[in-house]
Amino acid sequence: MPDSALIDAARDFNRFYTNFLGVLNKAYLDTPFTLTDARVLFEIGSREQVSAVALARDLQLDPAYLSRILKRFKTEGLIETTPDPDDRRSQLISVTDQGHQQFQELGKRSNDQITQRFNKLAAGEPRSIVAAMKTIRSLLDPGATLPPLVIRPHRAGDMGWIVESQAKFYTEEYGWDMRFEGLVAEVAGRFLGNFDPAMDYCWIAERGGINIGSILITNGGDGIAKLRLLYIDRSARGLGLGKTLVDERIRFAKAKGYRQISLWTNDILHAARAIYLKAGFRLVAEERHRMFGPELNGQTWVLDL
Numbered sequence: 001m002p003d004s005a006l007i008d009a010a011r012d013f014n015r016f017y018t019n020f021l022g023v024l025n026k027a028y029l030d031t032p033f034t035l036t037d038a039r040v041l042f043e044i045g046s047r048e049q050v051s052a053v054a055l056a057r058d059l060q061l062d063p064a065y066l067s068r069i070l071k072r073f074k075t076e077g078l079i080e081t082t083p084d085p086d087d088r089r090s091q092l093i094s095v096t097d098q099g100h101q102q103f104q105e106l107g108k109r110s111n112d113q114i115t116q117r118f119n120k121l122a123a124g125e126p127r128s129i130v131a132a133m134k135t136i137r138s139l140l141d142p143g144a145t146l147p148p149l150v151i152r153p154h155r156a157g158d159m160g161w162i163v164e165s166q167a168k169f170y171t172e173e174y175g176w177d178m179r180f181e182g183l184v185a186e187v188a189g190r191f192l193g194n195f196d197p198a199m200d201y202c203w204i205a206e207r208g209g210i211n212i213g214s215i216l217i218t219n220g221g222d223g224i225a226k227l228r229l230l231y232i233d234r235s236a237r238g239l240g241l242g243k244t245l246v247d248e249r250i251r252f253a254k255a256k257g258y259r260q261i262s263l264w265t266n267d268i269l270h271a272a273r274a275i276y277l278k279a280g281f282r283l284v285a286e287e288r289h290r291m292f293g294p295e296l297n298g299q300t301w302v303l304d305l
Contacts, residue, residue: 045103154202176292
């Protein structure tokens with residue numbers, strides 16, 4: 001049984017968020033629709049055709065209540081129905097041209113509302129809010145379909161995310177001190193300052209607009225590519241993303257004519273070492289150090305291409 005303080009906090013957040021969204025307002029987004037009306041129209045407009053039974057099930061609405069909404073929508077010319085060829089007792093619902101216009105308008109107004117609120121926040125705060133939303137959904141609805149994974153080149157702000165995310169993770173997980181953050185910042189700054197698009201590259205993995213992974217390749221000279229700053233967010237572990245990023249990096253290095261890939265890591269990073277071993281890297285050097293506080297065993301690995 002959860003602590004009563006946790007339950008009170010959840011209820012308090014629910015009250016705040018329903019007010020924030022205007023859920024209780026009779027006119028949603030300054031339209032004649034309630035929030036339920038808008039959601040029903042959105043679901044119909046998002047699909048080519050849908051049955052009332054599927055709508056009631058997906059939206060968890062009372063069938064009689066939904067029937068009244070659909071009857072009003074049909075009277076207003078927003079939807080039309082056709083017989084379901086697979087079930088003569090059922091009708092398939094679709095939006096009319098007028099309904100599609102209203103569907104588009106509701107989407108625009110919703111986007112504008114969120115944009116206005118996000119514009120009042122500091123840089124990075126909208127991303128933090130969306131990340132928190134995704135955490136809530138993943139915990140409360142683990143079966144929900146996740147947005148597709150995207151791997152893209154770096155852009156403005158990504159190096160700052162790499163420094164922040166890695167510094168927080170290794171401090172919390174392994175107790176490393178701020179010298180590690182300084183090293184990551186140095187590597188990221190040098191990458192940007194000396195960036196050569198012909199030989200250097202940074203891959204950023206994101207899902208739903210949230211960064212969840214990264215890896216860099218830099219020119220180490222003499223035909224050697226250096227693998228730097230491999231990182232997978234906690235939310236994306238176990239999905240094989242680390243292997244995907246390393247494989248992308250190996251393909252890039254081969255295509256650019258590098259003869260070898262070199263990397264430096266620490267032996268306590270078991271998941272990363274397993275990826276390197278599987279990819280064919282071999283251990284060539286080790287040394288004890290206290291670069292980040294605790295005593296560690298640094299390792300140099302190479303892959304001949």
